Amino acid sequence: MKPLTDAPCSSLWEDGWYRYARRLDSPNFGPRPSGAQIDLIVVHSISLPPGQYGGDEVQRLFTNTLDWNAHPYFQAITGMEVSSHFYIRRQGELWQFVSCTERAWHAGTSCYRGRDNCNDDSIGIELEGLEGGEFEPAQYETLSSLCAALGQRYPVQHIAGHEHIAPGRKADPGAGFRWSELQQALGWPSRYFPEGTH
Numbered sequence: 001m002k003p004l005t006d007a008p009c010s011s012l013w014e015d016g017w018y019r020y021a022r023r024l025d026s027p028n029f030g031p032r033p034s035g036a037q038i039d040l041i042v043v044h045s046i047s048l049p050p051g052q053y054g055g056d057e058v059q060r061l062f063t064n065t066l067d068w069n070a071h072p073y074f075q076a077i078t079g080m081e082v083s084s085h086f087y088i089r090r091q092g093e094l095w096q097f098v099s100c101t102e103r104a105w106h107a108g109t110s111c112y113r114g115r116d117n118c119n120d121d122s123i124g125i126e127l128e129g130l131e132g133g134e135f136e137p138a139q140y141e142t143l144s145s146l147c148a149a150l151g152q153r154y155p156v157q158h159i160a161g162h163e164h165i166a167p168g169r170k171a172d173p174g175a176g177f178r179w180s181e182l183q184q185a186l187g188w189p190s191r192y193f194p195e196g197t198h
Contacts, residue, residue, distance in 0.1 A: 012149050016099030020145075021086060026062045026097035028083035028105045033120050038100065038154040040122035041147055042107055044084065044162045045129040045173040049073040053090050053128055062087070062097045082106065084124040086146060092138030094146065100154070110165040113158055118165045123150055132174030140178070144185035157192060164194045 012019055032038075048057035049071045060066040061082065068078040084106040087095040098104040106124030110117065125143065129135050150156055161177065162170040179197035183190065 013100075013153055016101035018086075018094075018096055018100075018146070018149065020149075021094045021096035023096050024059055024063060026083040026104070027064060028062065028081045029098040029102045030105075032101070032103045036121045038121055038123060039157045040112060040118060041150060041156055041159040042118060042122045042124050042162060042165060043143070043159065043173055043177065044106060044124060044126045045131050045133070045135075045177070046084075046087075046126045047128055047130055051130045051133075058087060058126070058128065059095065059097075084126040086123070086125045087128070088125065088139050088142050088146075089128045090136050090139065092136070092142040094142050100150070107162070107165055109169065112160055112165040122165075123154070123156075127173060127177075129173065129176070131172040132176050134176040135173070135178075140181055140185065144182060147182070147186055151186070151188070159188070159192055160194045 017023060046058055047053055048055070048061060050073065057066060061080070062084065064081060066074060068074045083097050083104045085096060085098050085100055085104045087097065100123055103119050104124050105119060106126070107118040107122060112118055115121070125146065127135055127139055127143065147159065162172045163174065179193055183193055
């Protein structure tokens, strides 16, 4: 299968890597199915341990270097191999772990737009935060800029939370995430967003 590639003239992207993100390669990825159209952005929230910010535990989780014995919570996720394309810290700092041309492991069992396996054709963005909690203005600023850049590069037509693609199993980013603020910043039509968020 021929991998998806970026246009050589693109100044923002190189082989699926965003120039304004800090790169840290994750081993947790795979090829997208042949013919996959990257038309969905999935917003998540994460903090390790839950509710604690500022450490490097998320980066370590996504690169399989987390010390499972460093905190009691980590025992519940021992051996987990996951990743996201992007991670936005509380101050707005942007990290990237997987090329957008590749399939990151962020969605799990999922269904959206009448399609299963959302990892196949989506971009995953993790926000440093607690499920249901509030997020910082700097995170919305980075998120909206990133989504705009993704929308210019890929045929994005949908943006949803993990809670929308895996209802009953996941609840992030949750009630504290302001979808209306993101929509206003992007200027995207309401049909791009989950029902009830605009």
